[in-house]
Each structure stands twice: as structure tokens, then as C-alpha cells.
Amino acid sequence: MSSIHSAVSPLAPTQPVEIKGKSLWDHAWIRLKRDRMAIICFSIIVFYATVALLAKMGLIATPWSDVVGASYQAPSSGDMRLWLGTDIFGRSVFYKVIHGTRIAMSVGLVTAVIAVPVGVVFGAVAGYFGGWIDEVIVWFYTTLSSIPNIMLLLAIAYSLGKGITAIYISLIATSWIGMARIMRGEFIKHKNREYVIAADSLGASNFSKIFKHILPNVSHFIILNFSIQFISAIKAEVILSFLGLGVQGEPSWGVMIDDAKLELARGVWWQLAGATTAMFFVVLAFNILGDSLRDALDPKIK
Amino acid sequence: MFVFLVRRIVGSIPVIFGVALVVFVLFNIVGGDPALQMVGKHATAQQIADIRREYGLDQPLFVQFFNYLKEILTFEFGRSYATRQKISDMILNGIGPSLSLAVPAFLVTTVLAVSIGLVVSYFRGKLIDRATVLLCVVGISIPSLGYILFGQYILAYKMNLFPISGFDYSWSGRIEYLVLPAIVWILLSVGYDVRFYRTALLEETSQDYVRTARAKGLSEPRIFFKHVLKNSMVPIVTNVILEIPLLILGAFLLESFFGIPGIGSITIDAIHNSDLPVIKAMATMTSLLYIFGNIMTDVVYTLVDPRVKLK
Numbered sequence: 001m002s003s004i005h006s007a008v009s010p011l012a013p014t015q016p017v018e019i020k021g022k023s024l025w026d027h028a029w030i031r032l033k034r035d036r037m038a039i040i041c042f043s044i045i046v047f048y049a050t051v052a053l054l055a056k057m058g059l060i061a062t063p064w065s066d067v068v069g070a071s072y073q074a075p076s077s078g079d080m081r082l083w084l085g086t087d088i089f090g091r092s093v094f095y096k097v098i099h100g101t102r103i104a105m106s107v108g109l110v111t112a113v114i115a116v117p118v119g120v121v122f123g124a125v126a127g128y129f130g131g132w133i134d135e136v137i138v139w140f141y142t143t144l145s146s147i148p149n150i151m152l153l154l155a156i157a158y159s160l161g162k163g164i165t166a167i168y169i170s171l172i173a174t175s176w177i178g179m180a181r182i183m184r185g186e187f188i189k190h191k192n193r194e195y196v197i198a199a200d201s202l203g204a205s206n207f208s209k210i211f212k213h214i215l216p217n218v219s220h221f222i223i224l225n226f227s228i229q230f231i232s233a234i235k236a237e238v239i240l241s242f243l244g245l246g247v248q249g250e251p252s253w254g255v256m257i258d259d260a261k262l263e264l265a266r267g268v269w270w271q272l273a274g275a276t277t278a279m280f281f282v283v284l285a286f287n288i289l290g291d292s293l294r295d296a297l298d299p300k301i302k
Numbered sequence: 303m304f305v306f307l308v309r310r311i312v313g314s315i316p317v318i319f320g321v322a323l324v325v326f327v328l329f330n331i332v333g334g335d336p337a338l339q340m341v342g343k344h345a346t347a348q349q350i351a352d353i354r355r356e357y358g359l360d361q362p363l364f365v366q367f368f369n370y371l372k373e374i375l376t377f378e379f380g381r382s383y384a385t386r387q388k389i390s391d392m393i394l395n396g397i398g399p400s401l402s403l404a405v406p407a408f409l410v411t412t413v414l415a416v417s418i419g420l421v422v423s424y425f426r427g428k429l430i431d432r433a434t435v436l437l438c439v440v441g442i443s444i445p446s447l448g449y450i451l452f453g454q455y456i457l458a459y460k461m462n463l464f465p466i467s468g469f470d471y472s473w474s475g476r477i478e479y480l481v482l483p484a485i486v487w488i489l490l491s492v493g494y495d496v497r498f499y500r501t502a503l504l505e506e507t508s509q510d511y512v513r514t515a516r517a518k519g520l521s522e523p524r525i526f527f528k529h530v531l532k533n534s535m536v537p538i539v540t541n542v543i544l545e546i547p548l549l550i551l552g553a554f555l556l557e558s559f560f561g562i563p564g565i566g567s568i569t570i571d572a573i574h575n576s577d578l579p580v581i582k583a584m585a586t587m588t589s590l591l592y593i594f595g596n597i598m599t600d601v602v603y604t605l606v607d608p609r610v611k612l613k
Binding site for chain 2: 151
């Protein structure tokens with residue numbers, strides 16, 4: 001109010017009024033909060049993550065390998081363990097789905113947490129420095145992406161031998177590329193903008209220009225890519241495990257679906273239904289949340 | 303045009319070399335002794351030695367790499383360990399079945415997706431648009447294995463509409479066996495494509511020339527079908543062409559499930575049999591096809607979009 005009163009004399013020095021600008025993130029947050037679908041999807045993901053964490057800590061659904069009924073018992077209400085029936089050995093399909101959730105969520109998280117930063121660093125360095133560094137990095141990821149993704153995944157998982165580590169490595173090796181491509185493009189766009197030149201004239205180091213100045217301006221791509229990588233890692237794990245190259249001796253969704261392909265002819269549908277439904281909801285939640293995030297973070301819409 | 307083509311092919315040599323290097327390192331170094339992987343745990347020393355000699359694994363690594371490059375250039379990958387067939391013949395025989403599934407399924411998907419994309423982007427924001435968008439996101443969230451297994455179970459096994467799996471090289475036989483996998487393929491991919499084409503069309507409707515056309519007082523259908531549609535042919539055609547190189551790969555899981563003896567099935571069988579020479583050849587060949595497909599894409603792209611000039 002004081003500034004309005006003092007405006008009687010326009011030239012009089014006014015008290016500095018603190019104007020708090022809204023960043024891209026503030027706007028995005030406001031928009032996301034209004035988006036009820038996005039909130040629901042976020043809650044679904046949090047729910048899956050909680051289930052996975054509780055299963056990991058051994059608080060729920062343990063042990064999954066206990067025999068809880070006859071072989072191929074149909075789903076029944078009552079005992080929680082029989083909600084989704086039993087598998088060939090009489091183990092609870094519901095517990096297996098929960099442990100599948102644990103595996104899927106950890107594969108998604110580990111892959112995204114490692115692959116996205118790797119992609120950011122490679123893409124940023126290539127785009128920022130240009131020259132031979134750029135050429136080498138671009139050659140490297142063009143080579144990797146010239147091998148059809150599924151072939152590369154299969155080849156890496158196969159050569160490393162079966163198991164969850166092979167899955168992690170093959171997924172990380174293939175999924176940093178998308179992020180690197182986007183980051184390289186953005187860094188090329190940003191590196192000659194005025195704010196970067198200004199930082200340069202103030203003596204900012206390359207490191208600080210890349211990570212302190214440019215990176216925050218392109219960080220919304222990282223969030224979007226994170227959710228994309230999370231989904232594709234979950235899907236790829238299921239396919240690799242289904243092909244017998246993935247998780248061994250643990251109830252991953254892919255292993256369950258692999259078992260189910262022989263059970264269907266006997267009318268045993270619950271193992272397949274359990275695994276695919278569980279996978280469906282988490283992928284759906286990520287897809288919708290990803291779309292909402294993209295809309296919310298789009299600087300063109302305000 | 304010829305110069306452009308030659309330049310693109312020469313330019314892809316480092317990438318082809320890179321692919322060969324990656325595949326070689328993966329299978330001959332990272333994977334451990336290839337001979338041991340092929341024969342399994344219960345082999346005699348003599349068997350291992352025989353395999354080493356047949357596949358040249360007794361030679362130094364750089365000689366092996368050199369031989370492998372020679373294999374790529376001559377398209378002569380030796381014989382499969384599991385079936386003793388010549389691998390180059392296996393690949394050539396696999397392309398036909400793969401394409402006879404992939405091409406019709408791809409065409410139908412594209413026509414369907416472009417049409418739906420057109421309708422919903424014309425009615426953008428209306429109920430039909432929002433419902434389709436929701437349906438698409440639900441569709442692409444259903445796991446592909448779910449589509450395949452439930453499709454096979456319900457349509458073939460329960461309702462007896464189609465054979466469960468198999469393949470016949472005669473044309474009528476192909477149709478009989480390929481309809482169901484083609485339907486599953488279409489269901490699997492139409493959601494992605496509709497989303498893509500809808501976005502491309504909507505992006506075009508936010509361009510300046512559309513505002514100008516509206517300001518001129520042109521009718522909405524005229525703006526949409528005359529101006530927008532013509533301009534959005536570029537992203538549409540680009541996307542179609544970009545997907546063509548992938549068709550040669552077929553659909554791994556679909557082929558394997560429906561017993562179609564294509565590239566995908568051969569690869570998955572090879573993985574189950576630890577048939578290293580075949581996996582290696584498949585990884586190499588599909589990558590090469592993919593690289594050349596991309597070069598062709600660039601060529602066609604320059605023909606479609608007048609803004610892109612041959613460099």
C-alpha cells in the first residue's frame with residue numbers, strides 16, 4: 001500500500017516492493033494441483049511404491065513361496081492369499097503379484113535413476129562442448145540406437161547371463177540414449193543465449209555454466225524423460241523375464257505371464273490376469289501423469 | 303540425388319563399424335567363451351575344441367573380429383549351431399513370413415490411425431476427442447503380452463474363430479493364419495499412432511497461417527481439410543516412413559506366439575537354444591537393415607518436404 005501512496009510524486013524514491021515471480025515450476029505445480037486425474041495417478045504410483053517398499057522390507061506378503069492351497073485353486077474371497085487363486089505349486093498368486101510389483105518398481109527406479117543422469121551428462125557435454133567430443137558421443141549413441149532396441153536388450157541380457165543384474169545393465173545401457181539426444185539438442189540451443197554469455201563474462205567455469213546455468217533451464221525435460229524411462233523399463237523387464245533372460249526364481253510379472261501361457265489352455269486365467277492388471281494400472285498411471293506433466297511444464301501454455 | 307545417397311552411405315560406415323564392434327564385444331568378449339555357451343556344461347574337451355575350430359574361436363581376437371567383418375560384407379554367417387542350416391538362408395527365408403504379417407498390419411494400422419486422428423483433431427476438445435484420447439492411453443497401457451495371450455485365448459481357443467498358431471506358405475494359408483496376429487498387432491499399435499497423429503495435426507492447427515485463414519473468414523472445414531491437412535502430411539508421412547525399417551524386424555513376440563517362422567521367431571528360438579552364431583547374425587543384420595532403412599528415409603523425406611534440401 002505504501003507504494004501507492006507515495007506514487008503521488010512519481011519521481012520520489014519508492015520503497016522496493018518485493019515482487020515474487022512465479023517460476024515454470026510454480027506454474028506447473030498450480031496447474032497440476034488443479035488436474036484431478038494427475039493427482040489420482042500420482043497417488044496410484046505412490047501406492048505401488050509403498051507396496052513395493054513394504055514387500056522389500058518383508059512386512060507384507062511374506063513368504064510368497066509358501067503353499068497356501070491346492071494346485072490351481074480358483075480365486076476366492078475370504079483369505080487374502082486366495083484372492084487371486086494359486087499357481088501350479090499351490091502358492092498364492094496375490095503374493096506373487098505383490099512381489100512382482102516390488103521387482104517392477106525397483107527395476108523402473110534403478111534404471112531411471114541411473115540412466116537419466118548418465119544421459120543428461122553425456123548429452124550436456126556433447127551439446128555444450130561440440131567438436132570432437134560431440135562427434136564421439138553422437139557416434140556412440142547412434143551406433144547403439146542403430147541396433148534395434150529389443151535386439152540390443154536381448155543381446156546384452158544374453159551375454160551377461162540371466163538374472164536381475166543383467167536386466168539392470170541392459171536397460172541402463174539402452175535407455176540413456178533418449179535423454180542424451182534431447183539434452184544435446186537443448187544445450188546446443190541454450191549455450192549461446194544471453195544469460196549463458198553473461199555468466200561467461202562474469203568468469204563462470206564450464207562446469208558452472210553447464211550445471212548451474214543451463215541445466216535448471218532444461219530440467220523439465222529430465223522429469224518427463226524420467227517417467228518415460230520408468231515405464232519402458234517396467235515393460236522391458238517383463239518381456240526379458242518372459243523370454244527367460246531376466247529374473248530367475250522370483251515371481252516377476254514377466255515370469256508369471258510366461259507360466260500363464262501354458263495355463264490358459266486349462267482355463268487357469270488368474271495368474272495372467274493378476275500380473276497384467278497390476279502392470280496395467282501402474283503403466284496407465286505413469287502415462288496419464290506423464291501427459292499431465294508435459295502439459296503443465298509446457299512454457300507455451302500459461 | 304546419387305551423390306547424396308553415396309555420401310549418406312559412406313557417412314554410415316563408422317556407425318556400421320560401431321555396430322559390428324558392439325556386437326562382437328558383447329558376444330565374443332563380455333559373454334565369456336562362446337564355445338562353452340553353445341555346447342553347455344556337459345561337453346567333452348573334444349566337442350569344445352571342434353566348435354572352436356568350426357567357428358574360428360581358436361584364433362586371436364582381432365583375427366576373429368576381422369573374420370566377423372568379412373562375414374558381414376559377404377553376408378555369409380556360417381551355420382546355425384542348433385539346426386545346422388546356413389544362417390544367411392535362414393534370414394532370407396524369415397523375411398517373407400515376417401513381411402507378410404508386418405506389411406498388411408502396418409498399412410491397416412496407419413490408415414486407421416490417420417483417419418481417427420483426423421476426426422478427433424477436427425472435433426478437438428469435444429467429447430469424442432476426449433473419449434478417444436482416454437481410450438488410447440488405456441489401450442497403450444495394457445501390456446502387449448496381455449493382448450497376445452488373451453487374444454489368442456479368447457478369439458482362437460474359446461471362440462474358435464482363428465487357428466491358434468501356425469503358418470502356411472500358400473497365400474490362402476497365410477491369410478488364414480495371419481488374421482489374428484494382424485488384429486493383435488493393430489490393437490497393440492493403433493493407440494500410439496492415433497496419439498502421434500492427433501498431436502501432429504493439433505500442432506499444425508496452432509500455426510500462424512491457421513489464424514490468418516480464420517481471420518480471413520474461411521470456414522472451419524475448409525481451413526482444416528484444405529490448409530491444415532496438407533501441411534500435416536509432412537509429419538504424417540515422416541512417421542510412416544520412419545516405421546518402415548522396423549517392419550523388417552517383424553514383431554518378435556507376435557511371431558513367436560503365433561508360430562510364424564519370421565525373423566522374430568528365429569531370434570527367439572536361437573535365444574532359447576543358446577544358438578550364438580544365429581543371435582549374432584540376427585543382431586547384425588537387423589541393425590544393418592535398420593541403418594539402410596534410415597538412409598532411405600532421409601531420401602524420401604527430402605522428396606516429401608520441399609523445405610528440406612539435399613545436402
